Amino acid sequence: MHIKKGIGDWVFDIFNLILMVFLMIITLYPFLHVFFASISDPAAVVQHRGLLLKPIGFTTGAYKLVFKNPMIPIGYKNTLIYVTVGTAINIFLTTLGAYGLSRKNVYFKNHIMFLITFTMFFSGGLIPTYLLVKNLGMADTRWALLIPNAISAYNLIIMRTSFEGIPVSLEESAKLDGANDFTVLFKIILPLSMPVVAVMILFYGVNHWNSWFNAMIYLRDRSLFPLQLVLRGILISNSTEAMTAGATTGADIEQVGETVKYATIIVATVPILFVYPFLQKYFVKGVMIGAIKE
Amino acid sequence: MTDLTNRETIEINVPNISKWEIIRKDVARNKYIYLMLLPVVAYYVIFHYVPLYGAQIAFRNFSPSKGIWGSKWVGFKYFEQFFDSYYFGRLLRNTVLISLYDLIFGFPAPIILALLLNEIKNDIFKRTVQTVTYLPHFISLVVVCGMILDFCSRDGLINNILNYFGIESIPFMIQPQWFRTIYVASNIWQGIGWGSIIYLAALSNIDPQLYEAATIDGAGRFKQALHVTLPGILPTIVIMLILRIGQLLNVGSEKILLLYNPSTYETADVISTFVYRKGILEASYSYSTAVGLFNSLINFALLIVANYVSRQLTETSLW
DSSP states (O other), X not given: OOOOOOHHHHHHHHHHHHXXXXXXXHHHHHHHHHHHHHTSOHHHHHHOOSOOOSXXXXXXXXXXXXXXXXXXXXXXXXXXXXXXXXXXXXXHHHHHHHHHHHSSSOTTHHHHHHHHHHHHHOOOOHHHHHHHHHHTTXXXXXXXXXXXXXXXXXXXXXXXXXXXXXXXXXXXHHHHTTOOHHHIIIIIIHHHTHHHHHHHHHHHHHHHHHOOHHHHHHOOOGGGOOHXXXXXXXXXXXXXXXXXXXXXXXXXXXXXXHHHHHHHHHHHHHHHHHHHHHHHXXXXXXXXXXXXXX | OOHHHHHHHHHHHHHHHHHHHHHHHHHHHTHHHHHHHHHHHHHHIIIIIHHHHHGGGGGEEOOTTTHHHHSXXXXXXXXXXXXXXXXXXXXXXXXXHHHHHXXXXXXXXXXXXXXXXXXXXXXXXXXHHHHHHHGGGGSOHHXXXXXXXXXXXXXXXXXXXXXXXXXXXXXXXXXXXXXHHHHHHHXXXXXXXXXHHHHHHHHHTSXXXXXXXXXXXXXXXXXXXXXXXXXXXXXXXXXXXXXXXXXXXXXXXXXXXXXXXXXXXXXXXXXXXXXXXXXIITOOHHHHHHHHHHHHHXXXXXXXXXXXXXXXXXXXXXX
């Protein structure tokens, strides 16, 4: 069915097109600006007024300084540990929970489900959790970033919903053949649930990648710091100091400091930008699964 | 023993016995399932219910050396101290205002984007816009805040642009009046594309026949959007709104911690950042737990009210 477009439709379409292009520009420009500035001559960047539409001069000095900072590789290494080990723990426990709570005829299922969903809406708060983690002797160890957030109730519910959608007949015939629940879970349910497992890996993985707050409150030992906490030191703490102290002291150091910041941002985001196009569809799928749950 | 008491014990015990019997059989049949659920339940008890139990230090004069039970019970002392303090009004105002602005401007933004994307007929252009606008969601908060601080600094990008138009530089990050605007605007910048996915999903579930019928009835694009599209995604909007209201006082403290500084506390300091400073940095455990508990209770109450109102008005609710 095709309807002839009126003047109003044309006006709307053009307006919409311009708006969308504008939206893309303001989304992308900040990254371009950071990139151009990171390879520009530091003194010229500070002098420059207005938008930066191409690099001014060319130097990789800022990147050399970034890679000289020993905390960057340490942060990367730690983040890699937290992402892989943390996500493995997340997936293991979430799968166990989702399987048990998706089975029929389990007497305490609803009790346990209530126990879990209640925590989504009410919690003891930051301080009691902090004291608990300290009392358990996890403070200043890697465990503090791996165990206290081992399961997300939201993700568990998504996974449970997905497990519930698998036909019961598969499980029943396997049980007739003498399979127990571990066999059913690992041999039948999980192989059929790889898409949702992929989504869970991404959700949990990105969370570990982005997380810095827990590291800040629990870790003192700098050799355990994840990348984001290292970045916070470079991008946030320094900049606020410089701002409040005033821009009069050590102008040269500050100029280099600016481009080093830009280079740090690029070094910290490039890995994500590379995998992003491949991961995007899984993320979108994950949001959809979450939506169906409602 | 009289007849009467005998009968009583029988009447009470019979259902109990059969209930235990059911449970015993259930545990025997599902022993592997319970074995799997054991670490999950243990995790929730230890890391969610023990802190919930530990939250009673809000009512005690807690010191770590004495433990929870050894610390003296002081009732509502810390709550009163908080309500009477200079900070109470400021924190409540900041928390509510930042949340409210974020709700008023941030909540409709992805819905509008989804509706506008829905009107784009060129699939490649549409997908390009989507891919680009999802991108900021994947940039870590620390990096985004680092960029905000840099762009908003006295000689940063935004002031460069302002200077270009002949406007004097504004020290955005140290003037309190700008904090909320920066917070809300950057939230929209980072979240608008990602937030639209759920509405686009809801849009794709609308029956195309409804549009055909509307076209036959002579409805133009605007009327179709108003009478078919919007009602079609209304349940999704309502659910998202309830969840959002339940989090109204849970302002993203991580972002504020990264963006604020003492000169902007006046507008930027919220309950959760205050709890962090008092509890973690100053070790006033009981006081900060009381403040945090107050925050949790208000959130919980808001969620229940929002859910109730929504159930009455739209028949959509969380439970």
